[in-house]
Each structure stands twice: as C-alpha cells, then as structure tokens.
Amino acid sequence: MSPFEQTPVIPVIQLNRVGRHYGNDPPVHALIDVDLQVTPGEWLAITGPSGAGKSTLLNVLGCLDRPTSGSYLLDGIDTAKLNDSQRAGLRSRRIGFVFQAFHLLPHRTVLENVMLAEVYRKQSQHGRQERARAALERVGLGHRVDFFPTKLSGGEKQRVAIARALVGSPSLLLCDEPTGNLDSKSSADLLNLFEKLNQEGLTPVSYTHLDVYKRQP
C-alpha cells in the first residue's frame, strides 16, 4: 500500500440484508432486508411506532438474537460465524447496554454500582475502583461517587447506568428508551453526553418510540 492510501475504515455496525421473522404459520416479518452501516464517528437513534421492529433490531445488534437471513458484522467480525460462548464474549467486550429503568442497586453507592459491572464480567479486580471512577468522570458524575442512587435525579441515575456500561470499554452502546424516564432538560443533556462519547470513539445507538432526537432548529 502506498503511504498516501488510507486504511479502510471498518464499520462498527454492518448489516447486510438482515431479516428476522417469527414463527411460520404465518410468519411475522419483523425485519426485512435491512441494510445499515454505522462507521466510527457516527451514532444513531432508531425510532418508530410500537411493533415497527425496534426491539428485534436492538436484539440483533446486541447479539442477543440471530437474524434469520442476511449478515451482521460488528467491528468487522461476522457474528454468524461465532458459537454461543464466542458471541457472549463479543457482547461483554464490545457492547454496553443501558436500560430505561436504570437497574441500579439502591443500597450500593454510585461507585459500587459501577464497579459491580466488572464483578459480573469477571474482570480483574486490579484497578477496578480507578476504572469505575474514570467512567463516572466521563459522564460528569465524579462528584457523586459516594451518593446512593435514591439521592440522584433521573438524569443522574441514567448517567450512572451509562458509566456502568462504559467500564468494559465497549465500541457500541445500546440504549433502550434512554429518555423514557427523563424530563426534557435531562433528555437534552443526555443527547449532549452521547455526542461527547461519540467524539471519544464510542457509537451510541438508542431506540425510542418518541421523536425526542429531532433537534429543534
């Protein structure tokens, strides 16, 4: 390769004619021939009414479900070629999940909640607290490490959930209705956070039935 040629960019997400149907009598076609490419530096919101196939798509992107046709490459890795344990490994290393209901443990501090993510991932204990603190700094919650979740606003709880997803250094952050429990100010703050994380190399993907992602002109 000449020194002037650029290395090709590997998409974070590459879907080629992905289909997913349920049952056969008659089949429900939740996804039909979906082509999607998301490269580093991009992020997206999947919107649509109930029944449009958002959860199905998120389950495919999160390697929780396999498409019935087509292919899905995550960071250039063809997920169809992996067995279940390889897929679980890929999921824990490359994908962070954030849920609408936050799922924080109320009797653990913010810092402990984030550290627990590594316990479940069976990651080395060495440096665990520092990594959790760094993740909380990234989401702007360095000053709340010793708080209990019950003392936090909805927007702050969401940030803790995002910090917990960030400790594994994923490339993809999948968020289920992330603004569902937030007021409009916290929703706007969340979009700004997604933009910042995206500039730092992460790809946030959210899905919602709401149109909150359209910025006002």
Ligand code: ADP
């Ligand atoms: P959304 O998240 O946009 O509400 P879903 O992905 O949950 O949409 O569903 C898309 C379509 O697939 C719907 O018609 C739904 O009824 C159907 N569907 C989803 N999951 C299943 C399932 N496990 N079995 C049968 N049909 C399903």
